[in-house]
Amino acid sequence: MSVPDREARVIPITEAPSHDKPGPDPLAEALAFLRRRVTGDYEVDEFGYDPELTDKVMLELIRPLYHHWFRVETVELKNVPHDSGALVVANHSGTLPLDALMLQVALHDEADRALRLLGADLVYQLPVLGHLARKTGHTLACPEDADRLLRKGELVGVFPEGFKGVGKSFSERYKLQRFGRGGFVASAIRAGVPIVPTAIVGAEEIYPKIGDLASLARLLGLPYLPITPFFPLLGPLGLVPLPSKWMIEFGEPVHTDAYDPSDADDPMLVFELTDHVRELVQQMLNELRLRRGHAFPPFL
Numbered sequence: 001m002s003v004p005d006r007e008a009r010v011i012p013i014t015e016a017p018s019h020d021k022p023g024p025d026p027l028a029e030a031l032a033f034l035r036r037r038v039t040g041d042y043e044v045d046e047f048g049y050d051p052e053l054t055d056k057v058m059l060e061l062i063r064p065l066y067h068h069w070f071r072v073e074t075v076e077l078k079n080v081p082h083d084s085g086a087l088v089v090a091n092h093s094g095t096l097p098l099d100a101l102m103l104q105v106a107l108h109d110e111a112d113r114a115l116r117l118l119g120a121d122l123v124y125q126l127p128v129l130g131h132l133a134r135k136t137g138h139t140l141a142c143p144e145d146a147d148r149l150l151r152k153g154e155l156v157g158v159f160p161e162g163f164k165g166v167g168k169s170f171s172e173r174y175k176l177q178r179f180g181r182g183g184f185v186a187s188a189i190r191a192g193v194p195i196v197p198t199a200i201v202g203a204e205e206i207y208p209k210i211g212d213l214a215s216l217a218r219l220l221g222l223p224y225l226p227i228t229p230f231f232p233l234l235g236p237l238g239l240v241p242l243p244s245k246w247m248i249e250f251g252e253p254v255h256t257d258a259y260d261p262s263d264a265d266d267p268m269l270v271f272e273l274t275d276h277v278r279e280l281v282q283q284m285l286n287e288l289r290l291r292r293g294h295a296f297p298p299f300l
Contacts, residue, residue, distance in 0.1 A: 202246030
């Protein structure tokens with residue numbers, strides 16, 4: 001009995017379908033970003049805030065400082081409201097206000113909230129810096145701007161110590177200066193939003209201020225011109241911040257919705273609440289500093 005011939009069959013081998021989607025093309029994204037900038041196809045709010053430029057350019061430039069140089073660690077982010085207005089009140093230090101930038105990165109990247117910082121008049125008198133500040137969501141530290149932002153449900157950041165805090169000497173580190181006249185408390189009461197006391201540990205060590213070129217500072221219209229162990233001795237190299245270990249803690253909110261908006265005009269109430277928030281931040285600083293330990297661990 002003959003066996004029928006069997007035709008040889010070639011069975012194609014197919015690759016298993018891949019479930020991995022290709023990632024975004026960085027070049028295509030960059031070109032699309034540039035196209036939007038050239039054509040003006042991007043959004044800017046009434047204060048000049050440009051969310052795309054902030055995230056894709058400005059914050060991207062300082063993220064290496066946040067993650068690798070200062071190794072910032074955040075604590076109790078749960079105390080930051082997810083989608084409603086609040087006033088973040090923090091200590092200010094470091095000779096140069098890098099603490100404001102690190103706080104902005106922390107809230108943007110880890111809490112998914114854009115922080116609208118209130119800045120001093122001097123910031124907006126400087127041509128380039130003032131423009132960049134507006135683009136990244138900062139605005140003038142005045143009641144009108146603070147009230148409008150808070151009522152819109154924005155997360156607003158303020159440093160009540162001002163230049164007295166950021167420019168204090170190294171010997172006064174982690175000792176809070178006066179909190180101004182309490183304008184930030186009045187704004188929170190008028191908007192009925194919580195105040196989130198915030199402690200930043202690590203900024204005090206980046207530029208240890210041991211002196212001040214006061215006469216030259218006045219000539220230049222600056223609040224101070226610091227002398228550190230490395231500046232002006234090492235010239236531009238002295239402007240490199242020391243790699244201290246940073247921690248940022250967000251305290252339990254101080255609620256203001258129980259007050260009537262008219263209570264914002266009561267100076268005694270505003271003063272008492274301002275002093276209470278200041279005490280909370282100072283206590284948090286003391287505890288967080290102990291928790292952080294040495295500013296410059298032996299193994300960075």
